[in-house]
Amino acid sequence: MNVYRNLLTTICVLGLFATTTHAQFFDFESGDGGWVATNDFEWGIPVGADGSVLGGSGGVEPTGGSSGDSVFGTVIGGLHSPSTVSTLSQTFDLSTQTGATLSFMEWSDSGDNSLDISEVLVNGTQVYISDGDSLTAWRQVDVDLSAFDGQSAVDITFQFSSTAVVDRVGWYIDDVDVSAVPEPMSFGLLLAGGLGILGYRRNRRSA
Ligand SMILES: [Ca+2]
Ligand SMILES: [Ca+2]
Numbered sequence: 001m002n003v004y005r006n007l008l009t010t011i012c013v014l015g016l017f018a019t020t021t022h023a024q025f026f027d028f029e030s031g032d033g034g035w036v037a038t039n040d041f042e043w044g045i046p047v048g049a050d051g052s053v054l055g056g057s058g059g060v061e062p063t064g065g066s067s068g069d070s071v072f073g074t075v076i077g078g079l080h081s082p083s084t085v086s087t088l089s090q091t092f093d094l095s096t097q098t099g100a101t102l103s104f105m106e107w108s109d110s111g112d113n114s115l116d117i118s119e120v121l122v123n124g125t126q127v128y129i130s131d132g133d134s135l136t137a138w139r140q141v142d143v144d145l146s147a148f149d150g151q152s153a154v155d156i157t158f159q160f161s162s163t164a165v166v167d168r169v170g171w172y173i174d175d176v177d178v179s180a181v182p183e184p185m186s187f188g189l190l191l192a193g194g195l196g197i198l199g200y201r202r203n204r205r206s207a
Contacts (some may be wrong), residue, residue: 024092024178029068035178037072039086040160040170044076045069051168054079058168059109059134064106066138066174073107074160074170080116082167087159095152097180100145102156105138106130107172110160118171121157138174149180170184172178176196 028035032043032079048063056079065071072088095102102120110116110132120143127143148154154165156178160171 006026026176027067028065028070028072028174030158031193032072033089033090034175035072037086037088037089039084039160040074040080041072041086041088042074042076042095043070046071046172047077049079049169051079056167056168056169058111059136061109062138062174063106066107068191069106071172072158072176073172074162078169079167080110080160080162080170082162082164084162086160086162088173089155090179091153091155092152093152094145094148094154095150096182097148098146098182100149100154100178100180102127102143102145102176102178104141104176106141106172107135107174108132108140109134109169110171111168115163115165116168116170117161119159119161121155121159123151132160133195145178145180157186165169174196 002178017096026035028043035043045063045065046063048060051058052061061073062071063078075087099143102122108118108130110118110130111134116132118132119126120128122145127145128141130141145154158171159174162170
């Protein structure tokens with residue numbers, strides 16, 4: 001009976017391992033997490049800069065992060081630049097994943113979407129566009145990336161494109177989470193490994 005109980009426990013434990021993984025989570029507290037920033041995007045601690053006070057328009061940037069202090073934003077403590085495309089990118093391997101998702105926290109003050117555009121591109125395809133609201137709190141965004149399951153090079157890019165019309169504090173990003181569940185083959189390997197350990201322990205006990 002003990003063998004069957006152990007087997008059940010092993011399967012349950014492996015089942016826990018097979019649930020959604022959050023191995024690729026970035027709170028940006030200890031660094032840039034390998035994200036590559038261009039132009040206005042920079043890593044740092046926002047201080048609540050006010051777009052109108054700075055000579056631009058709109059609302060304020062956050063004070064600190066959604067988590068901790070640090071974030072990425074289009075000019076920390078200042079207005080974004082006019083007529084500039086700024087990007088924040090990293091490439092992920094989703095070749096052994098299924099049901100991939102992207103979630104992140106955003107703070108946006110970019111005005112009407114007909115002017116400045118805050119969007120997420122995955123392998124060049126737009127998967128999210130922010131409405132550009134003048135947010136006064138962090139907002140969670142969830143994006144389904146399952147269309148990219150099985151691909152070994154999935155580029156995720158946060159892209160902020162500004163016009164020459166009016167400058168605001170822009171777009172701030174924190175707590176980026178690229179999650180997925182190991183595909184069935186990976187789960188099978190885990191199960192086989194677990195059963196192997198169980199068999200080894202059983203053999204050792206009876207030896
Ligand atoms: Ca943070
Ligand atoms: Ca800014």
